[in-house]
Amino acid sequence: MHRYRLILMTLVSLVTFCLPSAAQAPQPWTQVGSLACKVDPNVGFIFVGHQPMQCTYTPSLAPAPPEYYDGAINTVGIDVGVSAGSVLAWGVFAPTSGLPQGALSGEYVGASGDVGFVVGGGANVLMGGSGRTVALQPLSLQGSLAFNVVLGVSSLKLRPATWR
Numbered sequence: 001m002h003r004y005r006l007i008l009m010t011l012v013s014l015v016t017f018c019l020p021s022a023a024q025a026p027q028p029w030t031q032v033g034s035l036a037c038k039v040d041p042n043v044g045f046i047f048v049g050h051q052p053m054q055c056t057y058t059p060s061l062a063p064a065p066p067e068y069y070d071g072a073i074n075t076v077g078i079d080v081g082v083s084a085g086s087v088l089a090w091g092v093f094a095p096t097s098g099l100p101q102g103a104l105s106g107e108y109v110g111a112s113g114d115v116g117f118v119v120g121g122g123a124n125v126l127m128g129g130s131g132r133t134v135a136l137q138p139l140s141l142q143g144s145l146a147f148n149v150v151l152g153v154s155s156l157k158l159r160p161a162t163w164r
Contacts, residue, residue, distance in 0.1 A: 028095070029093040029094060029095055029135065030093065030094065030095075030096075030097060031060060031091050031092065031093055031137075032059060032060055032061075032092050032093065032094045032096075032097060032098070032099055033057055033058050033059040033060045033061075033091075033092045033099075034057070034058050034060075034089060034090065034091055034092060035055055035056070035057050035058075035069075035089070035090045035091075035092050035104065035136060036055065036056050036058070036087065036088070036089045037053040037054065037055040037056075037071060037087070037088040037089075038053060038054050038055075038085065038087055039051050039052075039053045039073075039083070039085055039086045039087065039088060040052045040053060040085055041082075041083060041084050041085045042082075042083050042085075043081075043082050043083075044079035044080045044081050044082070044083075044148055044149075044150065045079060046078070046079065046080055047076065047077070047078070047079070048074070048075070048076055048079065049073075049074065049075040049079030049150060049152075050072060050073075050074050050075075051072060051073045051074075051075075051083075052070075052071070052072045053070075053071045053072060053073070053088070054068070054069075054070060054071075054161065054163060055068070055069040055070075055071050055158065055161075056068055056069075057069065057092065057104055059098075059099070061097070061098060064098075067101065067102070067104070067160075068160070068161035068163070069104060069105070069158045069159060069160060069161050070158070070159055070160070070161050070162060070163065071156060071157060071158045071159070072156070072157055073112065073124070073154050073155070073156050074154065074155045074157075075112050075150060075152045075153070075154045075155075076152050076153050076154075077112075077150070077151050077152015077153055078149060078150065078151045078152060079148075079149075079150045079152065080148060080149050080150075081116065081148025081149060081150075082148060083116065083120075083148050086114075086120070086122075088124065090124075090126075090136040090137045091136070091137030092104065092134065092135075092136060092137070093134070093135045093136075093137060094133060094134050094135070095133070099134065102160050103129075103133070103134055104129065104134055104158050105158050105159050105160060106128060106129045106134070106157075106158060107128050107129075107155060107156070107157050107158075108126040108127060108128035108129060108136055108155070108156040108157075108158075109126060109127065109128055109153070109154070109155050109156075110124065110126035110127055110153070110154060111124075111152070111153060111154065112124045112126075112150055112151070112152060112153075112154040113150065113151050114148065114149070114150040114151075115148075115149055115150075116148045116149075120148065122150065124154060124156070126154065126156050128156075136156075
């Protein structure tokens with residue numbers, strides 16, 4: 001009898017700890033807006049790149065005003081050439097439908113690639129954000145006027161704008 005009770009308790013414990021609870025289930029992420037950034041002209045320094053930018057976050061909710069951010073992408077890897085500037089755009093995702101003011105502030109990390117010969121294009125796969133509660137769409141779109149090659153690991157830092 002004691003043996004059956006031990007087996008039953010073990011099975012109940014396994015079921016309790018192995019089955020995911022509703023609180024542990026992953027929350028669906030929804031697109032809450034878009035982030036567009038104007039990248040300043042820059043020169044690549046072979047192994048390290050720094051691209052300052054000014055960004056505008058446009059919430060999906062109609063009455064919410066746009067938010068402005070200062071930012072910079074720092075890249076470690078191959079960064080050779082000159083760019084007259086570019087424009088980046090991301091979808092912004094969060095587990096809730098509304099974000100508090102300044103919620104995009106934080107650091108995002110990932111990989112970057114960009115090739116330009118007069119007209120160029122590229123992609124940035126970046127994840128992160130304020131307390132890891134905001135994610136930029138994994139793939140950004142980029143258009144540039146450049147003669148350059150960029151391939152490496154990147155860090156995007158956003159903070160509330162000082163220019164507005």
